Amino acid sequence: MRPFDGRRRLLEPEGAGSFLWKSFEASAAGAGRLVVISGGVGSGKTTLQSELLHNAAGAGALTLSATAAPDEQEINAAVLDQLLANSPLPIDIPSGLGTVPSTQSAFERNSDWTAVSRYTQADTRIPRGFCDAFLGLARERPLVITVDDLHYADDLSLKLILQLQLRIRFTRMMVILSQPDWLPQTANMRLSARFARQPHFHFVQLQPMSRRAIGSALSESLDGAPSHDLPAQLHALGGGNPLLTTALIDDYLAGERDGRPAVGPAYARAVHAFLDRPDIKLLETASAVAVLGDYGGTEMVAKLTGIDPDAVKGMMDALDLAGLLVRGKVQHPSTRAAILGSLAPEARSTLHSKAAELKYWNAATPNEVASHLVAAGETPAAWAIPVLRHAAGQAMLSDDVQFATQCLELALSGSTDEDEQRAIRQSLVHNTWRVNPSAVSAYGSSLREAAYEGTLDGPGCFALMRHALWHGDRKTFVRTHQVLSALPTSIDPQTEAELHLAYQWHFGPVVGKAERGDSGTHAGSALWDRTAAGLMQIWRRGGDRTTDASAERILQNCRLSDTSLEALAMAITALARSGNSERAERWCRQLLREADQRGAVTWHAMLDGLRASILLQRGEVAAAAERARASLDMLGEHNWGVSIAQPLTVLLLAHIARGSYDEAAKVLRRPVPEAMLETVGGLGYLRACGHFYLATKRPLAAVSQFQKCQQLVRKWDATAASLVPWRSDLAEANLHLGNTAMARDLAKQQIDLSVDHDPYGSGLALRVLAQASPPAERSALFGRAAECFQSLGDQLELDKTVRMADKALRTGTVPRGGRHTDQHWLPEQRGLAEQQKLSARGIPAQGVGVGQVQAQSVPTPARGSAVTRAERAAVPSAKQTEAHDATVLSEAEQRVAQLAALDHTNRQISSRLFITVSTVEQHLTRAYKKLGISGRGTLSKELWTRYPQLMASNGSSRNDPGVGNVA
16 A cells, blocks of 8 residues: 655545545554644535544444534543543543633643643543553554544643554554634644644645536536536635535525526525634624625724734635635625625624714715615714715616615604705605605605795705606696796706696696796707797697607607606607607607616606507507506506506507407596596596497497596697597597487587697597498598598507498498599408408407408508608708798698689588588688689699699599599
């Protein structure tokens, strides 16, 4: 057998196990061995000894083991007692042993031999007696003695080991001792220097597990090779420490096994076991390092824990060796959580409080200090309040609303100054609304009182106005805006414009400026005023080039924020109403991504509801319903204010479109804020309720809802025809009640108001007129209604129009032999593919078959020629717009002028186009002015010159105008 040498060996646990077994084999052959194993906490020292004892016993050896403990260090022969107690042999402890008085433990002494020099000659004979007994046992069979944690051994037992190691060279005895390699050089640890003088002594320094060793352990557990980089990831996280690495492998096996480390309960238990050393303050040291972060140097840890700096350094070295620290820092968040999780909640809170104060006096940033104060849940002194407020402001700049709110709530609980408390409440209202609107109410009352007293400052005004908008409190918004306008510091034009748009988004159009104020004399006021005014026109004339240009300006220049949210929503709505639904949805998706990135749940929920309305307009009913439900669930009913109207309205209309009336009834039963019914959103909700009653054959109930819409619109601004087409809705309800004449009259009124600027209202009115008209006229009216919806990209209403026209066609009420121009949008058939198309959008396709009407896909942009992005960005000047309007006839003017050129009287034109005679006269007057003529005499010639396609579409000749049919 190759002789062993006494050189120091650096071995991993697996290699150390092999070495110990070879040493045992050598000792069993008569070459005694003394092996000292050194390593960090959790490095595998105890495991190696246990495995060797088990294997040696299986090979016929007698095994004796003991673990020295700090609480037995003053008890004479405590280790000897364990060796005998763990032995199957009846060996008694020699009599005469008692407790040796000592005022200083062996752990603290400096000499390597004076630790046992005070014993008398009689005392020294006691270890010699044990030594002779053990040597006698070794003559009979191999003997293995292990002592774990040698540095805690009592003095008498140490003397036995010293005497024994001198006498085992040519015996069948193997002695294994273990000690840590990171503690100060105490007397007990320096005893190993005496062992090293013996030729049969071997020293094993345990090393961390290598990546290869971890990979092998994984392969055994997985019954196959792990992913290429998993061993390296586990090595980085566990530092190769056997205790921690084994726990990480257990967590991985219990998890998804997806090739990534899984930090779970096994790792947390291992960290706790690692740190739970009552004899040394590993837990206190590791916790201090974890809490202090970048400030966790030896000196700061010593100050925080009150431990001697030298001892702190030794323990930090041990933690480094074990992989819990990397160069004195906790690298992995999971490790930090496991370390702090080992502390009791009270101890963790106290540690954070001390860390906050320590960092504060060492000039740490407010965010650093505030994070500890929040974790501690207390404000230890007056200095903490301004620190928390400053940290909250910084957190809001980075959109960390949750941390900002936590700082402010803690500051409020610790503040005793009334003015300071009011300022904190203002900040809380502003910050909290973004993620938890319902929590704002707890702070809003004091701000409202200050607003009515006129004592509220600028930030407080903005916070209260935001709160008032969300809850539909028009009175508070107006009063607060007056207070804000009276402050010495003027509002910047952009913010003023955003506030005006937010007001109109919720409360509808206003006449004049009395209620919304002026933007002031700021240099940029006029530009923002014009942009906002252009966008506000969607309530009066729907979407057009002007509203589109203003919408694009708003979307490109206003960053998503608490004040701009409604302005951006209004801009997206304007694009959707003008037929640019695809562009509107793109903007909506972009803002949703930003809201998600910034953690603004309220923004996200409101924008989700807006996107749902766009999807519904495009006919994607199932997707719209799903998006609306997601929007509602994101905040929950307790957090929604009046803005809940939009997702509720979309969900209700989607259920109606799908014929899911039971589901629609459930939506109606959901509670809504009373103030919601006085807002623009509430207006749409009331209208949707009316259409639910129409769909479920309750027209009188529908009339009641539509009349509420009528009253609300007239209360705001009677000229705002595009808010909701209540005349068309009432016309449809009257049609259900059999009041055909009333239905026709209301529909004509709607057309008079909508014909120039609101295709949606015109389309609804034309569809009602089609149902109320003689069979011979219905095809043309359905066709014109469909063209209106097609121009807007409103696939939902187009599909509905198609189904209604198809039903009339199949029942024989619409003649098939009409002119091609009257039915160019109504092909003779629509096959299975179109049924599938409707079903895919979530609309039931029942009753769709041969002879049905083709629902053409909706192109965008719709009305007029396509408008490029560049054209929208370059908004024409006022003079250019006036010049254009002065020479180009609108669609309504073209239709009226065309019929007049064909010699129709004003009354005939009125009857054909379902508008009043007065409206005909107004259109003709504007047409004559634009064409530069004085009357009908030269009208036909001028139209043939400027609009030849218009005149040719009626089949008339240039020389003989004749009388034709106009669709």
